Amino acid sequence: MRTYLLSSKSRRRGSALRLLLGLSLGLSLGLLMPAAAVADEFLERYTRGLNLYKAEQYGPAITEFEAAYAQKQLPRTLFNIARSYLKLGKAQEALTYFKRYKELEPNPPASIQNLLTEGVEQAQKLLDAMAKPAVPPPPAETPPAGASDSPEVEPSPAPLTPLPPAALTAKVAPPPRPPRPVWRLAVGGTGIGVGAGLIGLGASALAVDGQCISAPPPLSPCKLDYDTLGVGAGLTVTGVVLLGAGVVLMAIPERRARPTPPAAAAATP
Numbered sequence: 376m377r378t379y380l381l382s383s384k385s386r387r388r389g390s391a392l393r394l395l396l397g398l399s400l401g402l403s404l405g406l407l408m409p410a411a412a413v414a415d416e417f418l419e420r421y422t423r424g425l426n427l428y429k430a431e432q433y434g435p436a437i438t439e440f441e442a443a444y445a446q447k448q449l450p451r452t453l454f455n456i457a458r459s460y461l462k463l464g465k466a467q468e469a470l471t472y473f474k475r476y477k478e479l480e481p482n483p484p485a486s487i488q489n490l491l492t493e494g495v496e497q498a499q500k501l502l503d504a505m506a507k508p509a510v511p512p513p514p515a516e517t518p519p520a521g522a523s524d525s526p527e528v529e530p531s532p533a534p535l536t537p538l539p540p541a542a543l544t545a546k547v548a549p550p551p552r553p554p555r556p557v558w559r560l561a562v563g564g565t566g567i568g569v570g571a572g573l574i575g576l577g578a579s580a581l582a583v584d585g586q587c588i589s590a591p592p593p594l595s596p597c598k599l600d601y602d603t604l605g606v607g608a609g610l611t612v613t614g615v616v617l618l619g620a621g622v623v624l625m626a627i628p629e630r631r632a633r634p635t636p637p638a639a640a641a642a643t644p
Contacts, residue, residue, distance in 0.1 A: 417446035424455065433459040450479040454487065461494055466501035469494065559624045566621025573614025580607030 424439030437459045444452040457472030473495050476483075483491060580603040588601060 414447070417443050417449075420446065421449075421452065424452075428455065428459060431462075433462045448479075450476050451487075453479065454483075454491070458490075458494060461498055461501075464501065466498040466505070469498040470502070473498070563621040563624030566617045566624065568621075570614040570616065570618030570621060573610045573617065575614070577607045577609070577611030577614060580604075580610060582607075 420439045420443035424436045424443060427433075427436035427439060437456055440452050440456045440459065443449075444456070453472050453476040457469045457476060460466075460472060461469040473491060477491070583601045584603045584607060586601050
């Protein structure tokens with residue numbers, strides 16, 4: 376009876392041990408299989424991204440690298456994404472991924488460090504060039520309405536018409552006006568002075584005509600009065616004539632000499 380009980384206990388212990396071993400093996404396989412699948416997925420997407428990068432298909436390469444990084448966070452994957460963005464000319468995205476790679480791997484190998492420094496410098500230069508305002512090109516000249524695209528042909532010059540001989544001769548400047556003779560200035564000035572004096576005397580004579588020579592007593596008529604009407608009129612008329620003659624002599628210019636014709640002047644030795 377005791378022997379039977381011991382054998383039953385031994386069988387139960389063996390069953391429990393087998394159960395524990397089975398559970399441990401199953402759990403281990405359950406944990407290892409997803410990890411292996413993740414590793415396979417990462418390697419597949421990462422390799423595909425490298426091949427696309429070498430084929431200069433940078434956009435699809437970025438997609439594969441990002442999918443690979445989602446499976447396994449390898450810092451070098453971020454470095455490859457940054458270089459792909461730089462090849463596409465997207466400097467800001469390239470700098471972002473270069474920075475993320477530097478944070479995860481602060482001491483990269485020398486070969487990677489050289490490429491990292493060169494990539495950051497290129498991205499920064501590209502950003503600086505994009506920040507500068509673009510100089511607009513000069514506006515294109517718009518042809519006038521109705522103008523054709525054919526080249527303009529200059530019209531032929533009109534034939535030259537020979538000028539008449541008279542037009543070829545040089546114009547002769549008119550001679551200067553000669554000054555008035557001295558005798559005309561003297562006679563004219565004398566006539567104006569004497570005429571003015573006679574006009575003054577005649578006016579005085581006409582003014583006293585018919586007046587009393589001496590003042591008569593009050594309420595008495597003049598016994599003698601001035602009779603200077605004829606003298607005053609004669610003096611006045613004579614003065615006007617002399618004054619007009621003097622003005623005429625001084626005002627009329629001297630006759631200008633005729634200019635010599637060009638043909639006659641040229642023929643003169």
